[in-house]
Amino acid sequence: MRIKLFYILTLVFFGFNMFAQEHGEHQKEHMNIYEEEHTPEALKLKDKIKEDIQHHLKDSHDFVLFSDTQKGKHYGIPLPVILWDNGLKIFSSSRFHHGEEVAEVNGSFYKLYHGKIYKTDAKGTINYDDHHHPANAKPLDFSITKSVFSIILMALFMLWFFSSMAKSYKKHDGVPKGIAAFMEPIVLFIRDDIAIPNIGEKHYAKYMNYLLTIFFFIWFFNMLGLFPLGINVTGNIAITFALALLTFIITQFSGNKNYWKHIFWMPGVPWPMKIILAPIELLGVFIKPFALLIRLYANISAGHIVLMSLIGLMFVFNNWLGSSLSFFLAFAISMIEILVALLQAYIFTMLSALYFGFAVEEHDDH
């Protein structure tokens, strides 16, 4: 039954993704054909693709759906920039003109450089240090970036989606219908196959909210990342860091006496071993969530890089054999990415549940 459900889910999202991807490729093709007419050297195209990928992986201060690089036009919406630089400064990201111009706010000048905002002079000069990094001052940036904007939209969507699921239960007197019938097996899977076996019957209930939220949050964003809108949220280190930090905090705060005892004074081993084990165990406390954040970040980023590279290869080959080959490769990778999207959400949730389980475990033996 569960396998069948995932199969259907995969099919549903796959269908959407294929349609969407073809759409995206179409756009890309459009803009690259232009480019090739004017700069036929393949090397330049490769650099352009590389830059595109780099740009895609990063967060940005405006929501650009696609760009016409030839005309220097970007299609999308600007987003609000919020800076803390001796007082709150709020202005539209359109004033940066996609990093081409210096924004002047109340006598201060800011420039967008490689996705980051720097304080500059009126001309927008960027000074570099020895390692070719910008040495300009960076104001604290609380902008509603593309990722933040996506998170707000996704949060609203999830709220609507799951509260309507909850309402459907009330309406049909506890019988799952519509969305509820579709999502209930997944919710049950998280409860019966992730939370209960890892945390235990006694304590699992209070972690269900977190586990469900984190699972659907990561899964939906992973799936959204495969859409051609170019939203890459879960492949962002700040996002995975925030998620892993929450897991870390919840774990430490739910840790009982046994949990701490197993870290600082491992029972059942001779005392010199206890002294050796304590720092290792303590290190493990931090390594676990760190692995969690790196795993999700690396998986999603790598997926995006591979997929975009393969799509880029189509234009590098620019012949029917190579291009169709890369198309099918990109197709295959998309399929795998759909699986990875679900798998990473599952792993993150599973490991979080496992860590909570360690924290609340009661050892009466030893």
Place this chain on the structure above:
Amino acid sequence: MEKLINDFSFGLFFWQTLLFLLLLFLLKKYAWKPILNAIKDREDGIKNALESAKEARKEMQNLTADNERILKEARTQREEILKEARSMKANMIEETKEEVKMIREDLMAKTKEEIANEKQAAIADLKNQVADLSIDIAEKIVKGQLDAKDKQVKLIESMLKDVKLN
């Protein structure tokens, strides 16, 4: 590692944490709690229904067993009653026969006695009548004979003689 730190954006981290916690809180209130409760209620309902069905089946079995037992008991009881009735009938017939016999015998004896009595009475009656008749006859004869006085004296004398003899 340097790339990771360079990629890290504090603003994004701040917003993600804030929005995620808000989402977590709202989803908990408006989605997960009612959903999990609905699922749990339903599961409990199914569990209860199954249990009560099991109970009902057990009760049914008990009832059937009871019925069978009662039926069996009734059958044995019926047999017993029949047996008893049969024996009673036999007894009654026997008793009746006995009684009838006794009554008949009794009746017979009584009849015999009565007949005897009647016979006796008849005999006695006959005797009396014979005696009366004899006396009458004797009277008549005596009357005829005792027309003369000497004859009377002679008779009295003979009678007296008889009395003396008696």
